[in-house]
Amino acid sequence: MQVFIQARPCDTTGQLLEDGAPPTPPPSRLPDDWTPYRDRVEFKTAEFLYTRNQMSTGDINILLDLWAATLLKHNDKPPFADCHDLHKTIDSTPVGDVKWQSFKVQYTGEKPAHDVPPWMDQSHDVWYRDPHEVIQNMLANPDYATEMDYQPYREFSTDDNTRQWQDFMSGDWAWNQADIISKDPGTTGLTFVPVILGSDKMTVSVATGANDYYPLYVSIGNVCNNVRRAHHDAVAIIGFLAMPQTTKEHASCPTYQKYRRQLFHSSISKILENLRPGMTKPEVVRFGDGHYRHVIYGLGPYIADYEEQVLLACIVRSWCPRCMSHCKNLDAKSLHHTRDHTEALIKEVSSTDLWDEYGIIHDLIPFTNDFPRADINQLIAPDIxxxxxxxxxxxxxxxxxxxxxxxxxxxxxxxxxxxxxxxxxxxxxxxxxxxxxxxxxxxxxxxxxxxxxxxxxxxxxxxxxxxxxxxxxxxxxxxxxxxxxxxxxxxxxxxxxxxxxxxxxxxxxxxxxxxxxxGLCSSITETKHIKAVKEPWRCSSRYKALSQMLVTNQRLDKLAASRIDFKSHGMLNGTCLSETLRALKRLWLNSMPDANQPDQPNENNITLLPDLNITTRGDNEEVNPDDQCSPSEVLLASCPQFDGKIQVFNSASSIFYAPSDHSGIGCMRREHICACPVWRNEAPRYDCVFVNTDAGVEGMGGMDIACVMCFFSFIFEEVSYPCAVVRWFDKADDGPDEDTGMWIIKPSYDDGHSPSIAIIHVDSIYWAAHLILIYGTHAIPRDLKHYDSYDAFRAFYVNKFADHHAFEIAS
Known part of the structure; x- marks a missing residue:
């Protein structure tokens, strides 16, 4: 990559800043300016009712009426008078307002002189929001300031200095695009912003009729994959595409098929037209870190399932959208599709041969042809x-x-x-x-x-x-x-x-x-369906629901933008109650004759309940850390005496870094390991765990499997010791099973018949283990309960396919 793509900060006029120069300070704001809300409680109430609870209009009115009745004797009133007041306040939000627009689409080709098919005279509304504004809001989101790559890069492992790939900007596509862009001297210091699109038809209800929608989503390649997967507003809906319908008589008509396909491409091209100027001429945009930068956009990969990929690539079904392998022998090695090669084939080969020999539909024009540096065949994303x-x-x-x-x-x-x-x-x-x-x-x-x-x-x-x-x-x-x-x-x-x-x-x-x-899987857009389509549809009256869904999405965006705005100004620390208590305490202290006197005792009598948090350390903290003896060799009489209190727990929480699993924006995940004598009033539940017994060996070589029978903790000489009583399993072999790839374990016995039991420090527990019974060819007894599995079976698989964390450990 040349030196031009450096993502250098600039001022509002586009003048590049010196290295280390601070960002332009945001507009000043009073700490109690909750515009358009009166205070924090009003904002949090609006957010709770509209975003989290999604309460119906009638229920909101009932709640606010009850709320008002309780406050009337105090000469006070609830945050909102009724649902109309709530909606009016949200609608007046000054931030996050990207309005919905529409345009009509209709067939304009030749029509028969008689018996014109109905679809030729029908018009359809395509609703959309300006993706240019949506993307600028993403770039300016302060939540992404540390979760964003401002330029393409190549990453190498610290262990062996070999290449590795993670977030989108670490790939060769962004790097190559930057090389192309940087050939223009006018691109000095700019930031490349790849525009990632995704679409997927969906049905919100089968029983109540034709409730099909065709949402179009946008994201940017600069945000890290975990941000896009966490749906932290890094994927936004920008359109509802038209879905023309016709009778079965005309559904297979080639003219109708062409119109339906081309309508898709023409609509997306129209929606994206405001982005086109910024793909060749840089513009100055504010980022979440407070800096302004020169930005140039480019169409990036498109997230879609196979049916959508066929439509995008303008190919015949059963062919590959990326390569030219024949549909009857797809796994044969072949060249990749390119825009130049496809256009050359269209010029030289008949439409029939294009269809039969290359799987190309000759009379369709992909929307990417309307934008610079874009080739749809090279932008088809993987779809796990x-x-x-x-x-x-x-x-x-x-x-x-x-x-x-x-x-x-x-x-x-x-x-x-x-x-x-x-x-x-x-x-x-x-x-x-x-x-x-x-x-x-x-x-x-x-x-x-x-x-x-x-x-x-x-x-x-x-x-x-x-x-x-x-x-x-x-x-x-x-x-x-x-x-x-x-x-x-x-x-x-x-x-x-x-x-x-x-x-x-x-x-x-x-x-x-x-x-x-x-970071590019269609599970991202499918999950977005819930918030952008399914839930807004459920909140609608079902009659002409789309217009109501558009309003709902706009209000959700405004509430999200308000939260980001208030959070960036430090106005959402703690909870409403905790902040109110602090404010009252400050007023009380200021009213005292001596404001510097010590705090009065707390009269709330708050008790903190203990919790066991398991870390991923492999070392055990013992009372005698220098003692090299095996625990089994230590005589009971030589152990220190303890006559204090022991606390017993039914579970322990494990917090760990799990970016490959479903987790939050910070890739941290919390799981609970249970050791409960009665689970859900039915039977005991004793979970199994990976125990780190040799920190110097990676994977299962340094791990043993144990079943946790009890969690407990005690304090000895002012040091807390969280422990677990475990029952051990032995590995059946030195490696995993040849056929399944999973390790086999068996219950461990000390003297041939007594289960091997031990007490371990919870810090030696690495993570929960999922065991699967080795069934063999025998049928499972009908009366066998799942909680009897440990006793009924003699061998188990350590399931490395339970999640991605287990896959790394047990492979």
Whole structure:
């Protein structure tokens, strides 16, 4: 990359600042200026009722009426008079107001002289918000100041100095775009902002009729992947695309099909038109860190499932949107699609041959052709959710197992075995427990097929992908392709030329281009559906719901913008109650004759309940840290005497860094490990854990598995010791099982029949472990309860597919 793309701060006029110059201070604000709200309570009430609780209009009116009745005797009133007053206040918010606009679309081509199809005369409204304003609000969000990359970069491991990929700007695509942009001398010091789009048709209700919507979302490549996945307003809805309908008689008409497809591209081009000038001429924009910078935009990857990718790439279904492999042999090596090559083919090859031999629809123009440096075929993002989880795993492999059972055992036999598999997989956790659930009912190569594919999924889902991990990804893919042939040999699968499975072959390239795939998965837009479409629809009257949904989204944005504004000015510290108590205390102190006298005793009698927090340290803090003896060799009489209080706990919380799992914006995740004699008034629950027994060895080599029977703590010589009583398991072998890739463990016994019990410091507990029964070929007894599993089975798998944290530990 040349020196021009440096993301250097500037002033409001665009003049570059000296290195280290402070940002332009924001406009001054009084600490009690809650405009348009009167105070903090009013804002928090509006946020609670409209954003969190999503209370209906009628219920809000009832609540405020009751609230008013309780305050009337104090000559006071609630924050809002009624729902109308609440909405009016939110609507008057001065920040976060990006208004909804619309334009009409209609067929303008040739029409037949007689019997004109109804769809040719229909017009449709496309509603949208200016993405230029939305993106500027994202860039100015102070919450992203430390979670944003201002320029492309290449990252290398500190261990072996090899390349690694994480957030979007660490990929080669952003780097290459910056190289192209920097050839223009006028781009000195600017910031490159990739515009990430996503769309997905959805249905909010099946029972009440045609409630289909086509939302369009936008994000920016500068924010870190964890911010985009946490849905911390880093993904915003900018449009509802039109969905033309017609009768079955005309649905297959080529003219209608072309109109429907081109309408999609033309609508997106229209929505994005205000961004086009900023893609060639830099503009000055304020960022969340307070600095202004020169910005130039560019169309980045597009998040979509396969059906949407076909529409985006203007190709025939069953073909690949990224490469030119023939639909009947997708896994054959071939060149990648490019805009120049496609346009050359369209000029030289007939429309029929384009369709049959190249899978290209000749008379469609992708929206990317209207923007500089954009090629839709190179902007198709990886999609873990639809390509891997829903596509390959659920729709392909899961269905193939069913066909295999039917082929070998007949209908009744297959149904019986399927029932047994369902009992083994009683949690319906699919990928997490499906592999051991089918073991014993399918050939070994089928088990190995699932293992290879699951390992591929967990590797590409990793938050940081290294060069060595790319080798592991390719190895897992090669094993998957090798072992899946068993389905072909037994006559279950006629072809492996399936676009979603074929997409796996592009993941290594896509990681190099766009960084870790978890930042561009369609699960991000599908989750956004809930807040942007489904919940606003439920809050509507259902009649002409879209207009009401637009208003709801606008109000939600204003409330979110107000929260960011108030938070950036330090006005949301603590809770409403705690801040009110502090204010009253200050008034009380100021009213005393001597304001410097010590505080009076607290009369609230607040008791802090203890909690056990498990860290990820591997060392044990003992009373005698220098004693090299094994605990089993220490005589009871030589131990220090303790006659104090012991506190017993039913659970302990574990807080750890888990960026590859579902977690908050800071990638921190909290889980609870239970050791409870009665769980939900039914039976005991004793969770299993990874225990760090050798901090010098990575992975399972330095770990043992134990079942926690009790958590307790005591204080000895003014030092607190949080401990756990555990029952040990032994590893069955020196490595994982060859077929499943999971470690096998068995209960440990001291003298052949007494369970091996120990007391350990909670700091040696690394993380919760999920054990899966090794079922074999035997059916599970009908009367067996899940809480009897530890006693009923002699061996267990340590489930490395429970989550990504476990996958790293137990691989």
């Amino acid at each position: 959710l639809h390509q891997l989880i829903k596509g390959t795993f659920k729709d392909h492999l899961g269905e193939w197992v069913g066909k295999y059972l039917l082929h070998v055992h007949g209908k009744k036999g297959a149904e019986k075995i399927q029932d047994e598999i369902d009992r083994r997989d009683d949690s319906k956790a699919l990928m997490k427990v499906y592999l051991p659930a089918i073991e014993g009912h399918v050939p070994t190569d089928v088990v190995r097929t699932f293992r290879a594919f699951l390992e591929f999924c967990y590797l590409v889902r990793h938050n940081i992908v290294t060069e060595s991990m790319l080798v592991q990804i390719q190895d897992a893919l090669d094993r998957f392709h090798h072992y899946r042939k068993v389905f072909e040999s037994i006559g279950v699968v006629p072809t492996f030329s399936l676009p979603r499975q074929h997409s796996c072959s592009h993941y290594i390239l896509l990681i190099r281009l766009f960084g870790a795939p978890n």
